[in-house]
Amino acid sequence: MPSRGSASPSAKKGPAWPRIFLHAAVILLCFVWLVPSLGLLVSSFRPKNLIAISGWWEAFASPIKFTLDNYSYVLSRGHMGLSFTNSLIIAVPSTVMPILVAAYAAYAFAWMRFPLKEGIFLAIVALLVVPLQMTLIPVLRLFNALGLTGSFAGIWLAHTGYGLPFAIYLLRNFMQDLPGSLLESAFLDGASHPQIFFKLILPISVPAIASLAIFQFMWVWNDLLIALIYLGGTAAVAPMTVTMSNMVNSYGGGWEYLTAAAFISMALPMLVFFTLQKYFVRGILAGSVKG
């Protein structure tokens, strides 16, 4: 895996790039990347009447007025409060379930011998990049037949299935690189496979599991398509992505509400990003085979 962490001194000694241009370019790029989010954040705290008549960059000029009204409106009347809970209800099991199921399979692929092992694993590698669009219609029909459409259970199962190929792939690669002597000595001590798995392998695999968990959680949290299709339009079960896209249609240019809603949905991912950046980046790096 890449991401060896801290900056190597690779090019620091590299000769005279005009330093000023270098700094100007980097700072300009950062600024350009930040401005859109900044505009959103500032606007979400501005009163409706001001948003319509002045730009967000003027917020700190003459009539300085900030408010939390947009947030309270969106959270209550705009259903974003309920949707935040729904997003959590959807994302947590959709993260826990695939990881557990995948860990069993990964353990078998890494440490057991069985016929067709190579073939089955290659099939899973192939499944990594299958567009989910290929599955939507049959699974939706299946869910309709079983009454799972519009239910949390249905979307948990779907995300579990969809998350498995990558989870198995990642965990199998990690577990396979563990030293074999570790397992052998445990076997000699009379431990069974389940004991070895739960007491030895799973704890050692925490770094890989953490990256995977963050990757999967963020994926589910930010997903729109799967929620849109399997949950239908029901507001009672809609996660934030679905509620927001409905708001875009119904409020049109109601920027005070849209900006607040968007920021609510971004709060948790940004918190995860800033606190667990290392694992998040690692998961993304490993995920570059998936897409």
Added chain:
Amino acid sequence: MGADPLPMLAIAVVGVPLVLGGYIYLSERLLGRGARKANSATRAAFWLAPALVLLLVFLVYPIVTTIVLSFKDATSASWAGLSNYGYVFTDRNMLVVLRNNLLWLVFFTLVTLTLGLLIALLADRVKYEAVAKSLIFLPMAISFVAAGIIWKFMYDFQPGGAKQVGTLNALITTVAPGFKPVAWLFDTSTNNAALIVVGIWMWTGFAMVILSAGLKGIPVELLEAARIDGASELQVLSRVTLPLLGPTLIVVATTLIIDVLKIFDVVYVMTNGNLGTEVVANRMYKEMFNYHNYGRASAMAVLLLVVIAPVMILNVRRFRQGGSNA
């Protein structure tokens, strides 16, 4: 399902792991003590079963079914031959859709890759690299829906002489007072580009992080040697850095391509595919839910699969050759 979801949540988060744990211990019991050391295939089957069942139900069976459905009519009642594919490749609206996917494919991939490389190279040379990279990478953490709202606000357009509160139009009218504000998302000459920019804004951080990791992997001595031999910085880049970065560039490019082919959310939120901005995934969604034509929708999904298939084969091959990781 208006029912209280909390009991179900408890089942999913606590109950499922407990059941799975119990399941594996029980399977060990069934295998009997004698089998402890033997790496029996039966045991492997127990460990694999939950994953394989889910993979079959949610991926393998649907993939096969979708392929079959793509040869049937709107309601899957009778066979339709290749007519769905004929529609996909000849209908006038579909041609616009395919063109848009091509625009996304080319411009999103090239610009994201170039910008990611540029930023990785530049950031490598400053002390505040970590901060700069965090800022660029941040959009990766948020949803396309939120990004869509962020950028709809950037692109906001007020007709007539009204005050422009959208950042971009305000900037244009201030910097060049003669310029008229642009209805970025409505003007058919700008709207596709406007959408692609949002994708680039989100994914450049991804390209940058991976390429940056690749850069750090290039031995400093190699670069130094080239410089001592009198190579200019540009020559070092084109003759040493880029060739060594080749495999990484390919990995990033393939990932971007796989993702861009399936692009859906941005278009759904920002224009809903109107005014000539529709892409395959959005069209497929409409075929499913607005027109209830499952044959055509399936054919569109198969199209995506076929385009992605080379990457699939490449991945499998790369894996077979013993590479364990990307």
